[in-house]
């Protein structure tokens with residue numbers, strides 16, 4: 001079966017690339033993937049799969065019922081693009097490769113069907129909206145989409161700094177990300193009499209110094225930095241009494257993020273209020289770090305090795321970037337999940353407006369996903 005999968009991917013290179021090019025042109029931002037959803041529905045109709053869409057949001061879930069009872073094996077692709085300035089034009093742009101992910105997941109499904117694969121259980125394909133804003137996976141978890149999924153495989157193209165073209169990794173060790181927002185309330189006064197006011201710019205300066213001085217466990221990679229400040233008005237002769245700030249936090253493990261958030265909260269509250277100002281701070285958004293399942297890492301690793309040889313198998317890259325895929329196993333611990341890292345020669349980097357990669361990598365990804373599904377069903381035998 002693995003050899004058939006490999007040959008199918010080889011002989012369908014052109015049609016795989018043309019799907020990618022069509023999806024690339026449809027680029028839409030988070031929660032607005034309507035044309036993308038319609039395109040994929042049409043393609044699924046053409047190859048005879050039934051699927052579920054949602055009245056209240058974008059996204060598609062395909063369910064392929066086998067003739068016998070068994071586990072549910074899931075594949076997941078994200079769908080959204082980024083809004084960015086591309087050579088002077090602001091537009092939705094697929095610079096994170098989600099067009100490639102949809103292409104590979106769609107063709108993996110097609111590959112399994114056309115090579116005569118019969119699932120001993122159920123295949124579930126999840127086209128998930130809104131990865132970039134962090135809410136897409138959670139919305140599908142809330143709808144119960146993941147409740148019956150036993151094994152789940154995602155995929156993400158990797159930049160050239162992490163994996164070279166022709167290689168793949170059985171997991172991506174994404175870190176945890178959190179964004180914190182804060183407000184400071186002081187007291188206005190004439191700038192000639194600063195002793196009568198509470199200057200929130202002084203508070204901001206203390207907050208920035210305090211965040212930079214936080215000292216978490218140095219054995220786990222972490223970072224915390226103030227990424228936004230706003231205070232004052234056009235009248236430069238008034239002591240300002242309102243400020244806002246934002247902080248970006250990264251930690252390679254979920255427990256380390258809990259610790260970092262606690263330390264930053266305490267530091268900001270103490271430092272910002274030292275002059276009598278009132279400080280509020282909250283976590284505005286958070287993504288969980290990867291917790292790849294060892295069984296799934298081994299399974300995907302054996303798929304990569306059988307398809308392309310042991311020289312194609314790379315160790316999982318450790319990256320401070322985040323991915324909402326990891327909510328599936330952290331929110332639903334029964335789900336055994338991993339995310340394939342695909343070497344594509346991608347440069348200059350993910351989210352760069354002119355990001356490019358070698359399109360020959362798409363067929364490799366299709367084969368890895370299809371072979372991983374085949375192997376996941378073999379676990380039960």
Ligand SMILES: [Zn+2]
Pocket residue numbers: 096132350351
């Ligand atoms: Zn991204």
Ligand SMILES: [Zn+2]
Pocket residue numbers: 078096097098131156
């Ligand atoms: Zn992405």
